[in-house]
Ligand SMILES: Nc1nc2c(ncn2[C@@H]2O[C@H](COP(=O)(O)OP(=O)(O)O)[C@@H](O)[C@H]2O)c(=O)[nH]1
């Protein structure tokens with residue numbers, strides 16, 4: 001609502017400025033206004049250039065598309081010359097979650113570090129970080145659980161994973177990316193606030209934009225949190241990940 005009102009005010013002001021006599025320019029101005037909101041949050045994944053492992057922590061509620069996005073990112077990165085990719089099976093809550101990641105890792109040619117179901121996710125993340133450093137991996141992708149019923153516990157668990165990994169690294173995790181399901185609408189904003197408060201996000205991945213959802217909620221999220229959108233998910237297979245381009249996004253939103 002707030003964002004919509006701001007955009008309307010912006011359009012009114014522009015109509016006055018340009019002394020518009022009919023509505024023929026409104027569509028283009030609306031595109032311009034939304035593009036202006038989003039161009040500042042268009043930023044690619046930051047890969048380290050110092051030869052050290054780029055470490056990426058993937059966060060989000062159950063079903064948002066974390067595990068699939070990890071597989072897609074591994075595929076995307078390997079295609080761009082990041083040969084050595086290791087994945088941490090940090091969602092230890094269900095055995096099926098580990099198996100799902102095992103299948104994906106094999107498919108996309110990444111090394112998986114896993115423990116048994118029920119294990120401490122911090123320990124998995126530590127082992128994966130240790131492996132990545134000792135074996136000069138290009139990128140480490142850390143999967144996590146997303147049971148939001150236990151909001152407090154989940155956030156504490158995520159903070160612990162972050163602490164453990166950063167201690168082993170001796171520096172901050174490079175990217176802390178929240179995966180958001182575009183089909184959940186306004187809920188995405190409250191989720192983003194919650195995760196941002198816990199781990200200070202460095203980016204978003206917006207999934208399921210291949211369906212009817214257009215993902216307009218990223219406009220208020222980017223205005224409020226100023227967190228870049230790194231990727232969008234447009235399907236269920238490994239190739240279905242695209243870098244976020246604000247211009248393309250606006251065209252699709254208003255098509
Ligand atoms: N259509 C579509 N489905 C997706 C996309 N990303 C993930 N999914 C599906 O959403 C479901 C949940 O994904 P998953 O990665 O297991 O979510 P997680 O619980 O966050 O790890 C799976 O059925 C995925 O295939 C996407 O971009 N488009």
Ligand SMILES: [Mg+2]
Nearest residue numbers: 066067091097
């Ligand atoms: Mg998962």
